[in-house]
Amino acid sequence: MNTSDTKWSDLAVRMGSAAVMVIVGLAGVAIGGHPFNLLVALVCGLSVWELVRMLDPQKPAVALQLALLSGTALLVSAYLPAGWALPILLAPMMVGFGQLSHHRTIFMSYAVLVQLAGYGIMSLRGDLGFGWMLWLIVVVVVTDVVGYFAGRMIGGPKFWPRVSPKKTWSGTATGWIGAAIVGWITAILTGATGELIGISIAISMASQMGDIAESAIKRHTGVKDSSRLIPGHGGVLDRFDGMMGASVFLLIVGQIIGFPPGLV
Known part of the structure; x- marks a missing residue:
């Protein structure tokens, strides 16, 4: 098996598990x-x-x-x-x-x-309501998905190899761009101000910080995944650490900046 095959070997399993999580998650958010x-x-x-x-x-x-x-x-x-x-x-x-x-x-x-x-x-x-919850989810998911594919296709310098050996600067920065696009589209659809673009980028960064924090705990305790509950993704923490970082950040700064911007 060549290096390219190894790099994408877990993609089918990851996508299958991700599809199930998306269906369950969206159903919960919608209800x-x-x-x-x-x-x-x-x-x-x-x-x-x-x-x-x-x-x-x-x-x-x-x-x-x-x-x-x-x-x-x-x-x-x-x-x-x-x-x-x-x-x-x-x-x-x-x-x-x-x-x-x-x-x-x-x-x-x-x-x-x-x-x-x-x-x-x-x-x-x-x-x-549903719309703003969906915005938060999409920002986090786009950050993760865009970063995943960009990091593997572009490669380049590692973000913090000792803690998160697969995370690259190219994937990290591309995730910010994806989040900015989500914020821009959401601002157009909702009438929020352009500040939502900056907030979306910050949410993207906070989600990456959540991921890094969980990676640091795993390295500290010597485990690869938080569990094996989700095929291709590891555990619940491995999949939702970014959402946790983003949610805590929004909970805090939402009291400072007034969220959604221009609508409150």
Whole structure:
């Protein structure tokens, strides 16, 4: 098998899994409400399960308990005022700190981001509706897909080879361009100002930061994938780390800049 064949050997499996995720994800976003919140809670609970398994693999029961606790806390928080939701969101992290034997600081820091990401996604869908949730998803997906293909076709210098050996500067920068195009088209369709283009690029960067953060945890713990739940993609964290970074970023800066720009 030549180098070119090896480079694209996982493409069919990745595309098949991606198609299933797109169908399930779009259905959840379109329906909204309770089914969407339940889907988000499930994804975040599985993410916490994978995180604990990476950080403290000798405690599978604790991983399951924290996953259930985190997913339940996130689902409950969706139906509470924000002031009451916040301590409930953070409570599982405090429990996990007392349960784990290794990497407790990493667990607390990253699991908080998982919970805030889930809360931000549910808030975006509930407050702004299907269209803006779809915009966020498309920005993240385009960043990932364009970066994947551009990085393999163009190649060039690596972004951070010690942590993410496959990520290139060409794929990273091309992802920003793709996000900018998504922002430009969305601004035209919605009447938002041109600032949405800059926000889309920043969202793209935040999604890449989420990916890099998860890659750093995997390198630190010596694992290749967060799990094997998704054929061709690894685990839930491997697939949704970018969405988590983007969601947390939007949750924070949305309070500063007024989102959507020109429409609030």
